[in-house]
Amino acid sequence: MNALRRAWARFAPAFDAEGLVKQAPPVPVRTIARRFWPYARPYRPWLAVTVLLIAVAAALEAAAVWVFKLLVDDVLVPKDLGALPAVAALFVGVALAGGLVTFADDVLSTWVGERFVLDIRVRLFSHLQTLSPSFFDSRRLGDTMSRISGDVGAIESFVLSGVADALSYGLRLLFFIGALMLLQWDLALVALLVAPAFYLLASRLARLLKRASREKRRRAGTSSAVAEEGLANMALVQAYGQEARELGRFREESVGALRAELASTRLKSAFRPLIDLLELGGTLAVITFGTYKVANDALSLGALLAFVAYLARLYSPIRGLSRLGTTLYAASAGAERVLELLDQEPAVSDPPRPVTPARRRGAVAFEAVTFRYPEADRDAVREVDLRVGPGETLALVGASGAGKTTLAKLLLRFFDPGAGRVSLDGIDVREMALADLRANVAALLQETLVLDATVHDNIAYGRHGATRHEVVRAARAADADEFIRALPHGYDTPVGARGRLLSGGQRQRLAIARALVRDAPVLILDEPSTGLDAASRERVLEPLRTLMEGRTTLVISHDLLTVQDATAIAVMDAGRVAEAGTHDELLAAGGSYARLWELGAGRARLVA
Numbered sequence: 032m033n034a035l036r037r038a039w040a041r042f043a044p045a046f047d048a049e050g051l052v053k054q055a056p057p058v059p060v061r062t063i064a065r066r067f068w069p070y071a072r073p074y075r076p077w078l079a080v081t082v083l084l085i086a087v088a089a090a091l092e093a094a095a096v097w098v099f100k101l102l103v104d105d106v107l108v109p110k111d112l113g114a115l116p117a118v119a120a121l122f123v124g125v126a127l128a129g130g131l132v133t134f135a136d137d138v139l140s141t142w143v144g145e146r147f148v149l150d151i152r153v154r155l156f157s158h159l160q161t162l163s164p165s166f167f168d169s170r171r172l173g174d175t176m177s178r179i180s181g182d183v184g185a186i187e188s189f190v191l192s193g194v195a196d197a198l199s200y201g202l203r204l205l206f207f208i209g210a211l212m213l214l215q216w217d218l219a220l221v222a223l224l225v226a227p228a229f230y231l232l233a234s235r236l237a238r239l240l241k242r243a244s245r246e247k248r249r250r251a252g253t254s255s256a257v258a259e260e261g262l263a264n265m266a267l268v269q270a271y272g273q274e275a276r277e278l279g280r281f282r283e284e285s286v287g288a289l290r291a292e293l294a295s296t297r298l299k300s301a302f303r304p305l306i307d308l309l310e311l312g313g314t315l316a317v318i319t320f321g322t323y324k325v326a327n328d329a330l331s332l333g334a335l336l337a338f339v340a341y342l343a344r345l346y347s348p349i350r351g352l353s354r355l356g357t358t359l360y361a362a363s364a365g366a367e368r369v370l371e372l373l374d375q376e377p378a379v380s381d382p383p384r385p386v387t388p389a390r391r392r393g394a395v396a397f398e399a400v401t402f403r404y405p406e407a408d409r410d411a412v413r414e415v416d417l418r419v420g421p422g423e424t425l426a427l428v429g430a431s432g433a434g435k436t437t438l439a440k441l442l443l444r445f446f447d448p449g450a451g452r453v454s455l456d457g458i459d460v461r462e463m464a465l466a467d468l469r470a471n472v473a474a475l476l477q478e479t480l481v482l483d484a485t486v487h488d489n490i491a492y493g494r495h496g497a498t499r500h501e502v503v504r505a506a507r508a509a510d511a512d513e514f515i516r517a518l519p520h521g522y523d524t525p526v527g528a529r530g531r532l533l534s535g536g537q538r539q540r541l542a543i544a545r546a547l548v549r550d551a552p553v554l555i556l557d558e559p560s561t562g563l564d565a566a567s568r569e570r571v572l573e574p575l576r577t578l579m580e581g582r583t584t585l586v587i588s589h590d591l592l593t594v595q596d597a598t599a600i601a602v603m604d605a606g607r608v609a610e611a612g613t614h615d616e617l618l619a620a621g622g623s624y625a626r627l628w629e630l631g632a633g634r635a636r637l638v639a
Contacts, residue, residue: 055249055367055371057367060363063366063367063370066370067151067366070151071147071191074146077142078143078191078194078195081136081139081143082195082198084132084139085195085202086202087128088133089199090206091128091129092203092206093206093207093210095122095126096344097210098118098121098122101114101121140191140195143191144187148183148184148187151183151186151369152179152183155178155369158375159372161380162375162377163379163446164440165378165404165405165445165446166375171253171260172260173253173256173257174256175372177251177255178368178369178372181365182365182366182368182369184365185364185365186362193359196351196355199351200348200351200352201348201352203344207344207348211342215338217320249368250285250291253287254281254285254288257277257280257281258281261277261280261281318339378445378446379444379461379465380465381465382461385462385463385467386464386467388463388464388466388467388470390471390552391458391471392552393420393421393422393455393456393471394419394456394457394583395418395425395453395454395455395553395583396417396418396419396453397415397416397418397453398451398452398453399415399450399452400448400451400452400453401450401451402437402441403449404446409606410606411434411606412434412441412603412606413606414450414607415438415606415607415608416608417601417608417611419583419598420583420598421552421583422583423598424579424583424586424596424597424599425585425586425597425599425600425601426586427585427587427600427601427603428589428591428594428602428603428624429602429603429604431589433603433605434607436477439557441453442455442460442472442585443468443469443472443474444460444465444468444469470551471553472553472554472555473551473554473555473582474554474557475543475546475555475556476557477558477587479530479535479538479539479541480542481526481529481530481533483526483528483529484526485520486522486541487499487502487523489541489545490505490541490544490548491548493545493546493548493549494548494549494550499522501548502522502548505544505545505547506522508544508577508578509543511540511544514537539559543575543578546578547577547578553584553585554578554583554584555587556584556585556586557587558588558589559588559593572593591624595614596614597613597614599613600612600613600617602617602622604623610623610624
């Protein structure tokens, strides 16, 4: 046991490095099994079939050894070849039956296990889609992906394969112990003396192994996160010559995972010879006692040989049961990481009785709205009162961090206000189903998001079931049809990851076409001209006006030239509405808007 402690102590200091993803909270094995057992409900009838196959396989394995006893006692010792054909036929029959049962068990167990893992993986992904975008902003994407792809598989050990293995080992023990008792009960008791030592050794190992396994899972998540960050920002990495730094980060985390794996392997390797020693001691005791009985005609030679064969098979499930505990503890590290995600509560959810879904007119109101982000030390918006009617445009301007984008997030119900309410056509958005609310809103976000798909698929993403004709019509209205048809495969041209094969202006017009296909009564434009040069901005403005026509529009912009035609303009400052009015009214007031306008006009004259 000191060897196990030394194996852990040698590698434990490597687990204290900084920069790792957070360790998932520890969860008892029983809790993990209880949480995930309901997911196995659809497969429980098949599990019953699996248990039956396991029982038959164990009985056939025991029968094969008994046939060997018959061969020795009825054929070899008396030298009676007349009984050989019958014994040989028994051997062949038992072997064929065992092969068929094992084949059926393997195929059925794999089918049930993989379907079970698929269900949990889909359930986890579905749950993640209910969480607010801020949850993903605060976590490393690579680590989340590692949990979805790798850690979910560990859960199957608890609920299915772990249970099946335990049943298999238990039934084999039952059959083999029964056979040993039938052969020679006192010899069987000698053989079972080592069983408690197996259990004690395995339980001590399991506690040490779980720590190494948790660290290995965490390191794997961290290395995935580092790889995802570096590859996703490869242009930045190469432009600033940071390849060596990113390689060093990835290597450091991978070496950490290697050390954790080595620690786990050393623990298991230290465990194995101790188990072998216990088995050897038990076997020698049985052979010594059995030889004495054979010498005194108290036991036949065939019975002794069969006894030794049963004993070899008896220690295998005992060893398996002892390993099963360590396997479950090791797998619990992955299950804990999955549970941590499943236990994340969505920031918003559907009301118990939502209002009837419908296409709304588009009257939006923020009524005394106050909101503070989780763990923030001040309100992002405070006591905001704003209204915009159907077909009108409300522009939000002001410095970064003033609360403009927060209002858009509240309208989309990424969060709910701490005080006040946001309404659509006089209905509190908290009384609407999320799908109903968001079906009435189209959003062009500050970062123009483009999928790694074809042009057609990117535009059709705006509304499920959009036809080819509707996609083309939207592209023409967004002034995108011309450049799309010039692409190698037209509308069927892949645009690459994040639309890297398109220019900034082309991506923006693609996003406008997507919003046009959605045909929602409310439109959110978050910095629609950010990152575009003057020519591209002018090219985009006309499609934007087409998109805004007849829709209630919330425009968030630093570029005052794009908002001067708005029905109303609100100047945000530190989460409050500092000024509100039309462009001419705000200029006449001579306040902060007028100063911002003069600064913008001055910059324009300087550029000219």
